[in-house]
Amino acid sequence: xxxxxxxxxxxxxxxxxxxxxxxxxxxxxxxxxxxxxxxxxxxxxxxxxxxxxxxxxxxxxxxxxxxxxxxxxxxxxxxxxxxxxxxxxxxxxxxxxxxxxxxxxxxxxxxxxxxxxxxxxxxxxxxxxxxxxxxxxxxxxxxxxxxxxxxxxxxxxxxxxxxxxxxxxxxxxxxxxxxxxxxxxxxxxxxxxxxxxxxxxxxxxxxxxxxxxxxxxxxxxxxxxxxxxxxxxxxxxxxxxxxxxxxxxxxxxxxxxxxxxxxxxxxxxxxxxx
Amino acid sequence: xxxxxxxxxxxxxxxxxxxxxxxxxxxxxxxxxxxxxxxxxxxxxxxxxxxxxxxxxxxxxxxxxxxxxxxxxxxxxxxxxxxxxxxxxxxxxxxxxxxxxxxxxxxxxxxxxxxxxxxxxxxxxxxxxxxxxxxxxxxxxxxxxxxxxxxxxxxxxxxxxxxxxxxxxxxxxxxxxxxxxxxxxxxxxxxxxxxxxxxxxxxxxxxxxxxxxxxxxxxxxxxxxxxxxxxxxxxxxxxxxxxxxxxxxxxxxxxxx
Numbered sequence: 001x002x003x004x005x006x007x008x009x010x011x012x013x014x015x016x017x018x019x020x021x022x023x024x025x026x027x028x029x030x031x032x033x034x035x036x037x038x039x040x041x042x043x044x045x046x047x048x049x050x051x052x053x054x055x056x057x058x059x060x061x062x063x064x065x066x067x068x069x070x071x072x073x074x075x076x077x078x079x080x081x082x083x084x085x086x087x088x089x090x091x092x093x094x095x096x097x098x099x100x101x102x103x104x105x106x107x108x109x110x111x112x113x114x115x116x117x118x119x120x121x122x123x124x125x126x127x128x129x130x131x132x133x134x135x136x137x138x139x140x141x142x143x144x145x146x147x148x149x150x151x152x153x154x155x156x157x158x159x160x161x162x163x164x165x166x167x168x169x170x171x172x173x174x175x176x177x178x179x180x181x182x183x184x185x186x187x188x189x190x191x192x193x194x195x196x197x198x199x200x201x202x203x204x205x206x207x208x209x210x211x212x213x214x215x216x217x218x219x220x221x222x223x224x225x226x227x228x229x230x231x232x233x234x235x236x237x238x239x240x241x242x243x244x245x246x247x248x249x250x251x252x253x254x255x256x257x258x259x260x261x262x263x264x265x266x267x268x269x270x271x272x273x274x
Numbered sequence: 275x276x277x278x279x280x281x282x283x284x285x286x287x288x289x290x291x292x293x294x295x296x297x298x299x300x301x302x303x304x305x306x307x308x309x310x311x312x313x314x315x316x317x318x319x320x321x322x323x324x325x326x327x328x329x330x331x332x333x334x335x336x337x338x339x340x341x342x343x344x345x346x347x348x349x350x351x352x353x354x355x356x357x358x359x360x361x362x363x364x365x366x367x368x369x370x371x372x373x374x375x376x377x378x379x380x381x382x383x384x385x386x387x388x389x390x391x392x393x394x395x396x397x398x399x400x401x402x403x404x405x406x407x408x409x410x411x412x413x414x415x416x417x418x419x420x421x422x423x424x425x426x427x428x429x430x431x432x433x434x435x436x437x438x439x440x441x442x443x444x445x446x447x448x449x450x451x452x453x454x455x456x457x458x459x460x461x462x463x464x465x466x467x468x469x470x471x472x473x474x475x476x477x478x479x480x481x482x483x484x485x486x487x488x489x490x491x492x493x494x495x496x497x498x499x500x501x502x503x504x505x506x507x508x509x510x511x512x513x514x515x516x517x518x519x520x521x522x523x524x525x526x527x528x529x530x531x
Contacts, residue, residue, distance in 0.1 A: 011357030021410040025387030112294030211380035
C-alpha cells in the first residue's frame with residue numbers, strides 16, 4: 001500500500017510538467033486563434049483559411065504530404081519486410097542506421113539535396129557524363145516531396161519493422177501449410193497483422209510532411225508556399241499571432257484526426273517507433 | 275525475392291539516406307566556396323573552424339542544451355514510468371495519451387504553443403526557454419524507451435529483495451534499476467540526438483542573439499553556408515560513427531552472440 005502511494009507521488013513531476021508545457025500551451029493556441037487583437041472572440045482567424053492564398057497553400061500541403069506518405073510507404077514496406085525476416089536480433093543495428101543521419105544537421109542534409117539536384121548539380125553532372133538527359137526538379141513540388149521522403153522515411157520504416165518483426169512466423173507457416181500461396185498469405189496474414197505499424201507509420205510521416213516549412217523553403221524555391229510556411233511567416237515576420245494560431249487550429253484538425261486513427265488501430269503501441 | 279535483390283534494395287535505400295551526408299563531407303574538403311564546383315582538396319575549413327567563434331559558441335549551446343535536456347528528460351521520464359506502473363489502467367492510459375501529444379503533434383504547433391506560453395508568462399527568451407522546450411519534446415522518447423523494459427520486469431525479483439531484508443530504496447537501486455538501464459540509456463541517447471537535430475521548435479523558442487547550430491545554419495542559408503559548417507558536421511558525424519562502431523564491436527557484445 002505504502003509503496004503504491006509513494007508511486008503516485010512519483011508521478012507528480014511529470015504530471016505537472018505536461019500540464020504546464022503540453023496542455024496549457026495548446027490552450028494558448030486556442031485562446032489566440034479564437035480572439036482578435038482586442039481580445040474579443042472571433043472566428044475570423046479560422047475562416048481565414050478559405051482566402052485564396054491560404055487555401056492554395058493548404059491544398060498544396062495536403063497533396064504533397066499525401067504523395068510523400070505514399071512514396072514512403074511503398075519504399076519502406078518491402079524494406080521492413082526484408083529486415084524483419086533477417087535472422088538474429090538486428091533491432092539495435094537497424095535503429096542505428098536510420099537514426100545516425102540525424103547527427104548531421106537536418107538543415108544541412110536537406111541543403112545537400114540542393115547541391116545534388118541543382119541544374120549544374122552532382123546528379124546532372126553524372127547524367128551528362130553518362131549521356132542521359134538532365135533532370136529539372138529543383139524548385140518544383142517534386143523536389144519538396146523528395147526532401148520530405150528523405151527526412152521522414154525512417155519514421156515509416158521503424159514502426160513497420162517493429163510491427164512486422166512481431167508477427168509469429170508460425171502463423172505464416174501455418175497458412176502456407178494449409179495451401180495458401182505467397183501472395184495470398186501476404187494479403188490475408190502479413191498485411192492485416194501489420195496494420196498497427198502501417199497506421200503508426202502513416203501518422204508519423206503525414207503530420208510532419210503536412211506541416212513542414214523548412215523543406216519547402218530549401219528545395220521548393222520561394223514561389224511554392226506550404227501552409228507551414230504561411231504560419232511561420234505570420235509568427236516571425238508579420239507578428240500576427242492571432243492569425244497564425246487560427247491557421248494552426250485548422251492544422252490541428254488534421255493532426256487530431258491522425259491521433260484518433262492511431263489510437264483506434266494501434267491500441268497496444270505495437271507499431272511504436274522505438 | 276532472391277537474396278541478392280534484397281541486398282541491392284537495402285543498399286539503395288542506405289545510399290539514398292547517406293548520399294547527402296557524403297556530399298557534405300566532400301564539400302568540407304572543397305577549396306572552392308561554391309557548392310557545385312570542385313576547387314581542389316583542402317583542410318583550410320577545418321583550420322578556420324577553430325577560429326570561428328560564432329560557430330563554436332553555437333556548437334557549445336547545442337551540446338549544452340542537448341546534454342542538459344536529455345539528462346532532465348531521462349530523469350523525469352524514468353520516474354514517470356515507475357510511477358505509471360502503480361496506476362489504475364484508466365489514469366495510465368490518460369498519461370500515455372498526453373505523452374503521445376508531443377510525438378504526434380506537428381513540431382510547428384508545439385513550437386508556437388510554447389512560444390505563446392513563454393510570452394504570456396513573461397519568461398525571457400534565451401537558452402532557458404530552448405532548454406525547457408527540448409526537455410518537453412524529449413520526455414516522450416525516454417518514456418517510450420523505458421516503458422517496454424518496465425513491462426518486462428519480473429515483480430517477483432523486487433519482492434524477493436524485500437523479503438530478504440532490503441529496503442524499498444535498496445531493492446529499487448540493486449534490482450529494478452539495473453534491469454531498466456538499457457532502456458534508460460537508449461532513451462537518453464534518443465533524446466540527445468533529437469535535441470541536437472531539432473530546428474523547428476528551437477526556431478520559435480530561441481531569443482535574439484542566442485543560436486544553436488540549427489538556427490545558425492538557417493540564418494546562413496540566404497547568405498550562403500560557411501564551409502566551416504561542413505567541416506564541423508563532418509567532425510561530429512565521424513566522431514559519432516566511430517563511437518558507435520567501437521561500442522558495437524566491443525568484446526562484451528560479441529560474447530552475447
